[in-house]
Amino acid sequence: MSLTADDVRNVARLARLGADDARIAEYAGELSNILDVVAALEKADTDGVLPMSHPLDLTARLRADEALPVTERDLFQSIAPATADGVYLVPKVIE
Template sequence: MNLTADQVRNVARLARLGLDEAQIADYVGELSTIVDVFAALERIDTHDVEPMAHPLDLTARLRADRADVDDRRQAFQAIAPATRDGVYLVPKVIE
């Protein structure tokens, strides 16, 4: 698909890019090539292909779900400027 210079200007405007007129011709060719690649990908038959989370079909190594750090909440709240009932108190910032 060959894009026009007006289409490239419109895309640049939507993306809030400032392009010089000298750059427009280069971008017409480059963006046309990108659109052609996506068009070729769209023609590939993927009807019998199952979706995968990873292209190498790897499985994640799982570990036991356990806490591995000490609970230091009391120590942190002891040095906080203001706490009450186990939570930190902060100044109101929205009226």
């Protein structure tokens, strides 16, 4: 499986990873090599095999549906890159 630079650009966009053209070219080679290893899966006979999403086939445990107090906002925001008046700041989204 060989990925082109455009394939990698598309995946990088999906993953929100910024990379310049030189890096994109390197990634194309490296990711293609990884997909070559992964290609061994194609030959495996998995007819009738159920997908295994979890090692213990657990079902999700639910807690009681009770509202818990929101605490420690100041502590959590003390490690944020930018906040003001209790909200997180990002560049303007709507002009």
